[in-house]
Structure formats: structure tokens, C-alpha cells
Amino acid sequence: MVKPHAQQDAATLRRRAEQQLQAMPDHLYGTPDPLRLLHELQVHQIELEMQNEELMHSNEALRLAAYVFSHSHEGIVITDATMRIVDINPAFTAITGFTASESLGRHVSMLVSTGRDGLQSRPLLRTLRRDGSWHGELSCLRRDGSSYPARLFLTLLREPPSTRRSARHYIGFFSDISQLKQKEDELIRMANYDLLTGLPNRRLLTEGLNLAIQRAQRTGKHLAVCYLDLDGFKPINDSLGHEAGDQLLVDTADRLRLALRANDIIARLGGDEFVLLLTDLADDAEYHQVLDRVLQAVGTPQLLTGRLVRITASIGVTVYPNDNSDNDTLLRHADQAMYLAKQSGKNRYHYYDLARDQLIREYHHQLSRLTSALEQGELLLHYQPKVDxxxxxxxxxxxxxRWQHPELGLLTPENFLQVLEGSxxxxxxxxxxxxxxxxxxxxxxxxxxxxxxxxxxxxxxxxxxxxxxxxxxxxxxxxxxxxxxxxxxxxxxxxxxxxxxxxxxxxxxxxxxxxxxxxxxxxxxxxxxxxxxxxxxxxxxxxxxxxxxxxxxxxxxxxxxxxxxxxxxxxxxxxxxxxxxxxxxxxxxxxxxxxxxxxxxxxxxxxxxxTWMQQWQQARVWENMPSPQPEP
Structure with missing residues (x-):
């Protein structure tokens, strides 16, 4: 490759020489002019210098390309039109373990897995021939048979049209992205799983709950959403230390895994709170059996820092589709039922009462409505006289x-005041x-x-x-x-x-x-x-x-x-x-x-x-009181 400024300088010299040559007479006194011959030699000399400079720059470009090829940290492989390897760089060997003698002449498919994440040759080649390039991620094979994830860029090298040859080559650039994938997996694990127990966290629970509801809708079976809170965890955590508390949570998570069935889901929300999703329930007896096992498993004494400790669990349960609510509401209902289990004595499970919840929601609605009535000036006072x-x-x-209700008219206290008691x-x-x-x-x-x-x-x-x-x-x-x-x-x-x-x-x-x-x-x-x-x-x-x-x-x-x-x-x-x-x-x-x-x-x-007081004084009804006639 000739640098642009070199081409421009040589062309300028050649153009000047040709102009001078054309300006001179063809002959002098019938003999060739020595000056004209001299100028022709100068033109040829300039052409030779240009060709020499082009050759030098081409050699320099080749040396640079060879250096990049040899020192690139990405593996480079060149194949012929049939995808057989014709050249590799040292990084190729470092990544795959295959040497040049083991690679040259072999088909490139030896480098790629054929599984789900491996080579899908036909779609890849169609894209490559249509667009001239392809890039993506593949599962590749090393010489020892181990697999690794690779990021690959392929491009099609066609011969220039002037050569009138149909021969072509493919060149591929690839790198081992195992460490990147490990970091991605770690980020995914941190985003979806509890780091202490390895259980799904709230984010993954939401996805699992969505799928469990869809499954219940599809199969017609029931789903029990259970909110579990450990009884007595805080005193143990405070007295034995946080390390002992963490170990107790890990052990509890293991016990819960063993108590549940294969298709059930368990998640940790934080602290000592867990959620259990019991799927494919034919009747209530099934979740009763599972939760009885859970209570027994959690309540079994265990050795912790040399001391025998025992905790229990309080569990709130709501069952879909009996409780036909959305995800957040199902969890909230189970949470409410869990608190009732604690209030009832702990170490038990409590079923969410939909009718009771509706009464509670109606109470809060009425309380809110009455509060807004006060703010909006709908409440007023009437006065009843007392007389002698x-x-x-x-x-x-x-x-x-009194409440001047916009829809119900004038209401007396017995119709609304009870809802305020104690608030x-x-x-x-x-x-x-x-x-x-x-x-x-x-x-x-x-x-x-x-x-x-x-x-x-x-x-x-x-x-x-x-x-x-x-x-x-x-x-x-x-x-x-x-x-x-x-x-x-x-x-x-x-x-x-x-x-x-x-x-x-x-x-x-x-x-x-x-x-x-x-x-x-x-x-x-x-x-x-x-x-x-x-x-x-x-x-x-x-x-x-x-x-x-x-x-x-x-x-x-x-x-x-x-x-x-x-x-x-x-x-x-x-x-x-x-x-x-x-x-x-x-x-x-x-x-x-x-x-x-x-x-x-x-x-x-x-x-x-x-006005009433004036009328009362004028009527003077107290002066004409009737005689009382009670029944005997």
C-alpha cells in the first residue's frame, strides 16, 4: 500500500517533466535532441521510484498485518470456500489447544459444539453469504474436549471482480468469554437468589408465582400461597450472635426443602420470613399434610454453637382460585393470616378468611369516608333542648x-359513629x-x-x-x-x-x-x-x-x-x-x-x-300537663 502523500509527490514530478518534454522541438538541425532524451530518462526514473516506493509500503503493510495476526489476543482462523482451515494465529492455539499441524486442512466444525448453544451451520451460512458477515455467541470445544463460550465474528472474503475468479475465503475472529459469562451468571444469581440460603428471592418468587397461577388456571387445580415467619428467632439471634442466626436460617431453609414436594416453590423474602407455593393441590387436605410436615421439620430441636435450640413457625395460608386475587394481594392476604396465627398462639397455620377481610376493608373504607366527610364539611351539629x-x-x-351524606341524606350517629370507636x-x-x-x-x-x-x-x-x-x-x-x-x-x-x-x-x-x-x-x-x-x-x-x-x-x-x-x-x-x-x-x-x-x-x-324557644314559651304546655295513667 502506497501512502497518499508519496503518490501525490511522484505524480507532480512526472507531470512537470512531461510538460517540459512536450515544450521542446522534436529535432534540431535534423538530429535527435539530447535534452529530450534526457527528459525521457527522467520520466522513466520517476516511474521506477514510484514503483519502488509502492513496493516498500506494501511490504510494510504486510509486515504490520503479520504482526497483528501473530500478536492479537483474539483467535484468528482463515478457511477456504469449503470451510477447511488454511491458517491460524498463535492466539487460536492458546484458546483452543489445537496447533497448526493439528488444524490446517481440517474442517472448522471440529471447533464448535453441535448442541443447543453450538453451531447451527445452515442458518449461519445463509446469513454469512447474504450479508457478508455474521457475529454471535457459540459454545466451542477445546482440544481436550471441554467446552467454553465464545464470541465470534465471521466475514466472507471474496476475490476482486477484476480477477474473474470465484474463489473465496472466510476469516473468523473469536475470544473465550468464560470469565464474562461467570460474572453474568453471578449477577443473575445475586439478582434472583438469596445469598445466604441460596433460595429464590422476592424477584424470582414473583415470576414463580405468575407461572404457578397460570398452571392452576390451566390444570384446574389449586395453589396454596403460604407466608411463614419463624417464632422466637430474634432472641436466639440476639443471644447467640448473628453468625449463629445466619446458620439457623440456612438450616431452616434446608429443612423446608426436605419437607416440601418436588414441584413446590420456596423463597426467602428477608429476615426470618419465607414464602411457600404449594402447587397442584386437589383439595385442602394436601396442603394440610405438607404444612404439618413443615411445622414438624422447623420445630425439631437442633444443635447451634453447642446449644440445643428450638424454634417454631407461624404460617398464613390463602388458596387460589378461592382467593382470586393478584400476586401482591395473595401475598398480603397470606401475610395477614400469618399474623393471626401468631396471635392464636404460634406454631400453627391459619387460613385466610376472605369474608372477614372484606369486613375489615369495608371498615377501613367507612373510616376513610367519614374522615373525608369531616374534611369536606359534611358533618354538622343539631341541638335538642332540655327543659324543667x-x-x-x-x-x-x-x-x-349529624352527617349530611350526599347520597343517603341526613344520618344520625347510630348509622356511622361506631366505626370511629378507638381510632x-x-x-x-x-x-x-x-x-x-x-x-x-x-x-x-x-x-x-x-x-x-x-x-x-x-x-x-x-x-x-x-x-x-x-x-x-x-x-x-x-x-x-x-x-x-x-x-x-x-x-x-x-x-x-x-x-x-x-x-x-x-x-x-x-x-x-x-x-x-x-x-x-x-x-x-x-x-x-x-x-x-x-x-x-x-x-x-x-x-x-x-x-x-x-x-x-x-x-x-x-x-x-x-x-x-x-x-x-x-x-x-x-x-x-x-x-x-x-x-x-x-x-x-x-x-x-x-x-x-x-x-x-x-x-x-x-x-x-x-324560634323554637319563642314558640315553647308561647305554647306554655307545661301548665296543662295531662294526668299520667300508667297501666297497673
């Missing part, structure tokens, strides 16, 4: 929660009710109406250590309101939970003038000693006794007994559920003059209170 039937005085109001949302709602009541009381005060209002308090609210502090902080925002205007009503059962704490909270509030009433009295289980010590100002007779007192001597006697009890302990008493004026007359006869109920007024929006 002796003179018709309105002694106060009870604030009652954080119940405390948030309680704070909201206090705030709304105090704002409304201040609004009435500005209108010239000084009204006492009572609020219902739950057990969870009363048991908060900062209940009294928060209540007093809210009252402080309305300095013109007297704390004595605010009353708190609590259920008998709420007051008796954590009695000592409840009494202290009541005493703190009472010291600031806040009044307390014991609601639904007679329906609980308090003893007289508890009742005597509770710092409450009033008893509220449950409406179930009041509403039936005209027709039931037993209920009338209960009402009478409660009234007498209140008087004996120097407490005021009020009756709720007064549905008619006849009920009111009977209560007056029994010496209970504070009343509340539909017979006096239904709960109403705050905006309607002023």
Missing part, C-alpha cells in the same frame, strides 16, 4: 352529631365538636342568648392524658363564656374504664366549673361505690326505660329507683326519651322535672333554636 317541666325553663341543649379519627372528631359548640355558644351570647350546652364524650377522649388541658385551652379562646355553661356527658361504661385516671380528669375539669352528666344510666354495670366516688353532677335516665314506663311497671319502677338513688347521693337527674307530655307528667309525679325528648322538641339546627 315545673316552670318551662329551657335549662340547656345537647349537641348531637385516631374519633379524637379528631371530638376536638372538632368542642370547637364547633364553643363557637356556636359565643354566637348565641352575642345575640343575647346565654345557653348551656352539653357534649357527648367517648371513652377514648376521656382516657387521653391531655384531655383536660386541651379542653381548657379551647375554652380560653372564648373568655366571655363561663366554663359552667359547658356540660360533658359520658357513658357509664366510659367513666369506669381506667377509673382512677377518669376520676382525676373529671376533678380537673370540675375545678374549672365544667359540669358532668352520666349518660344512659342504668344500662351499665357500675357499683354504688363507683357511682358514689364519680364526680358527676347529674344522672341521665336511659330512654329505653323512660319510653316504656307508661306501659311497663318494671320500667317505671326502674325509673323510680334511679331517681331515688340520685336524690340519695345528692345528684340531679334528667330523663331522656320523653316522647309525650304524658311521659313528662309521670316523671313529675316521680320527682324528676328535668326532661328531654321528642315530646318536647326534636334535635334542630342551631339556626332554629331561637
Amino acid at each position: 317541666l315545673r316552670d318551662g325553663q329551657v335549662t340547656g341543649l345537647e349537641a348531637l352529631l 385516631n379519627a374519633e379524637l379528631v372528631l371530638g376536638q372538632w365538636v368542642v370547637s364547633q359548640v364553643l363557637q356556636q355558644m359565643e354566637h348565641w351570647r352575642q345575640q343575647g342568648m346565654v345557653l348551656d350546652v352539653s357534649i357527648n364524650i367517648s371513652a377514648s377522649q376521656l382516657q387521653q392524658q391531655d384531655f383536660a388541658d386541651k379542653l381548657l385551652q379551647q375554652l380560653a379562646r372564648f373568655p366571655l363564656l363561663s366554663p359552667a355553661q359547658l356540660g360533658l356527658e359520658l357513658l357509664e361504661t366510659a367513666a369506669l374504664e381506667k377509673v382512677a385516671q377518669s376520676i382525676q380528669t373529671l376533678l380537673t375539669c370540675r375545678a374549672h366549673g365544667i359540669r358532668f352528666a352520666l349518660d344512659d344510666f342504668g344500662t351499665g354495670y357500675s357499683s354504688l361505690s363507683y357511682f358514689r366516688n364519680l364526680p358527676v353532677d347529674m344522672l341521665k335516665i336511659d330512654q329505653s326505660f323512660v319510653s316504656n314506663m307508661l306501659n311497663s311497671p318494671e320500667d317505671r319502677n326502674i325509673v323510680d329507683s334511679i331517681i331515688r338513688l340520685a336524690r340519695a347521693f345528692n345528684r340531679e337527674v334528667i330523663a331522656e326519651g320523653v316522647e309525650t307530655l304524658a311521659h313528662g307528667a309521670m316523671l313529675l309525679q316521680l320527682d324528676c322535672h328535668y326532661c328531654q325528648g321528642y315530646g318536647i322538641a326534636r334535635p334542630m339546627p342551631a339556626s332554629a333554636v331561637s
Whole structure:
């Protein structure tokens, strides 16, 4: 090969010489011109120099090609048109073990495996002849018969068209990629398997679960998804050390492998948590048998760092397609069932209850919906008057929660409040009710109406250590309101939970003038000693006794007994559920003059209170009370 600049310099010299030669006369005085002959010699000399330089560069290119051929770290093999080897380089021998004498003249197929990852000659040759090259990975053979993965690049060397010869050669470049494949395999293992136990990890479990579900759909058999957690692993890990804990996990993995069937799948999710996929189940009895073996295998004592230790397992089970959920949900259901197994005493398996889960999900949905109702302003307060039937005085109001549901209309607490019990949302709602009541009381005060209002308090609210502090902080925002205007009503059962704490909270509030009433009295289980010590100002007779007192001597006697009890302990008493004026007359006869109920007024929006009070004073129904006529 001649370098471009050398060709350009020689061509320039030759062109100048020819121009000078053509400019000279053909002859001088009839004789050849010596100068012309001289110039012709110069032209021939330049041509010879060009040819010599081309030859030198060609030799240099050949020496470079030979050096690359000999020193390349890739194996190089050249074959004729029939794929018989005509030349190899030293790297070829280093990789394959075949020397030149053992290779030349032999077919190249001696180097390649014929299995799944080996030579597929026909497709390869078609591509090679069509495109002029082929590259890919093959499983190749060494001289000693061992195989290795190789990356190969083949190219077809055709003769130039000017030669008019059809002869061609193939040249192949290849390298041993065994180390690269080992690293790839290691990365795959790290991505798909737990490094400690060698079990599939969560990623591979997902694939296995997909395949197991597809198999169950195809065969019509069942699949049990089991979530296993070791009982007592943490104390052993903490006391004996992490190495002992790791060994315990490895031993447990081995025991699980032995306990399961051939087609079952086991995976470790991390820590001491495992997942078992029991496939091809004809009925529930099959997974019962397998899990019984698992519990026995895990629970068998084993020697660890010279000590005999024993752990057990809690397993949650859900069965597809009975539980026709997606992968993540199946695992979550099995996890939930596992926690129930632990709560039931451990060392057992617990079957996931779909109906129970639906109830739980419905509960959380209702809780979420009620929380959003508070945020969206759908909750409101109605107020029901309390009166003294002796003179018709309105002694106060009870604030009652309502939900203005966008689809179901106005809902009373019995339709939604139970879902809040014991939740954080119940405390948030309680704070909201206090705030709304105090704002409304201040609004009435500005209108010239000084009204006492009572609020219902739950057990969870009363048991908060900062209940009294928060209540007093809210009252402080309305300095013109007297704390004595605010009353708190609590259920008998709420007051008796954590009695000592409840009494202290009541005493703190009472010291600031806040009044307390014991609601639904007679329906609980308090003893007289508890009742005597509770710092409450009033008893509220449950409406179930009041509403039936005209027709039931037993209920009338209960009402009478409660009234007498209140008087004996120097407490005021009020009756709720007064549905008619006849009920009111009977209560007056029994010496209970504070009343509340539909017979006096239904709960109403705050905006309607002023109008009702005017109508109540004008009607003066307490002056014309009917005579009570109870059944004997």
C-alpha cells in the first residue's frame, strides 16, 4: 500500500517533466535532441521510484498485518470456500489447544459444539453469504474436549471482480468469554437468589408465582400461597450472635426443602420470613399434610454453637382460585393470616378468611369516608333542648352529631359513629365538636342568648392524658363564656374504664366549673361505690326505660329507683326519651322535672333554636300537663 502523500509527490514530478518534454522541438538541425532524451530518462526514473516506493509500503503493510495476526489476543482462523482451515494465529492455539499441524486442512466444525448453544451451520451460512458477515455467541470445544463460550465474528472474503475468479475465503475472529459469562451468571444469581440460603428471592418468587397461577388456571387445580415467619428467632439471634442466626436460617431453609414436594416453590423474602407455593393441590387436605410436615421439620430441636435450640413457625395460608386475587394481594392476604396465627398462639397455620377481610376493608373504607366527610364539611351539629317541666325553663341543649351524606341524606350517629370507636379519627372528631359548640355558644351570647350546652364524650377522649388541658385551652379562646355553661356527658361504661385516671380528669375539669352528666344510666354495670366516688353532677335516665314506663311497671319502677338513688347521693337527674307530655307528667309525679325528648322538641339546627324557644314559651304546655295513667 502506497501512502497518499508519496503518490501525490511522484505524480507532480512526472507531470512537470512531461510538460517540459512536450515544450521542446522534436529535432534540431535534423538530429535527435539530447535534452529530450534526457527528459525521457527522467520520466522513466520517476516511474521506477514510484514503483519502488509502492513496493516498500506494501511490504510494510504486510509486515504490520503479520504482526497483528501473530500478536492479537483474539483467535484468528482463515478457511477456504469449503470451510477447511488454511491458517491460524498463535492466539487460536492458546484458546483452543489445537496447533497448526493439528488444524490446517481440517474442517472448522471440529471447533464448535453441535448442541443447543453450538453451531447451527445452515442458518449461519445463509446469513454469512447474504450479508457478508455474521457475529454471535457459540459454545466451542477445546482440544481436550471441554467446552467454553465464545464470541465470534465471521466475514466472507471474496476475490476482486477484476480477477474473474470465484474463489473465496472466510476469516473468523473469536475470544473465550468464560470469565464474562461467570460474572453474568453471578449477577443473575445475586439478582434472583438469596445469598445466604441460596433460595429464590422476592424477584424470582414473583415470576414463580405468575407461572404457578397460570398452571392452576390451566390444570384446574389449586395453589396454596403460604407466608411463614419463624417464632422466637430474634432472641436466639440476639443471644447467640448473628453468625449463629445466619446458620439457623440456612438450616431452616434446608429443612423446608426436605419437607416440601418436588414441584413446590420456596423463597426467602428477608429476615426470618419465607414464602411457600404449594402447587397442584386437589383439595385442602394436601396442603394440610405438607404444612404439618413443615411445622414438624422447623420445630425439631437442633444443635447451634453447642446449644440445643428450638424454634417454631407461624404460617398464613390463602388458596387460589378461592382467593382470586393478584400476586401482591395473595401475598398480603397470606401475610395477614400469618399474623393471626401468631396471635392464636404460634406454631400453627391459619387460613385466610376472605369474608372477614372484606369486613375489615369495608371498615377501613367507612373510616376513610367519614374522615373525608369531616374534611369536606359534611358533618354538622343539631341541638335538642332540655327543659324543667315545673316552670318551662329551657335549662340547656345537647349537641348531637349529624352527617349530611350526599347520597343517603341526613344520618344520625347510630348509622356511622361506631366505626370511629378507638381510632385516631374519633379524637379528631371530638376536638372538632368542642370547637364547633364553643363557637356556636359565643354566637348565641352575642345575640343575647346565654345557653348551656352539653357534649357527648367517648371513652377514648376521656382516657387521653391531655384531655383536660386541651379542653381548657379551647375554652380560653372564648373568655366571655363561663366554663359552667359547658356540660360533658359520658357513658357509664366510659367513666369506669381506667377509673382512677377518669376520676382525676373529671376533678380537673370540675375545678374549672365544667359540669358532668352520666349518660344512659342504668344500662351499665357500675357499683354504688363507683357511682358514689364519680364526680358527676347529674344522672341521665336511659330512654329505653323512660319510653316504656307508661306501659311497663318494671320500667317505671326502674325509673323510680334511679331517681331515688340520685336524690340519695345528692345528684340531679334528667330523663331522656320523653316522647309525650304524658311521659313528662309521670316523671313529675316521680320527682324528676328535668326532661328531654321528642315530646318536647326534636334535635334542630342551631339556626332554629331561637324560634323554637319563642314558640315553647308561647305554647306554655307545661301548665296543662295531662294526668299520667300508667297501666297497673
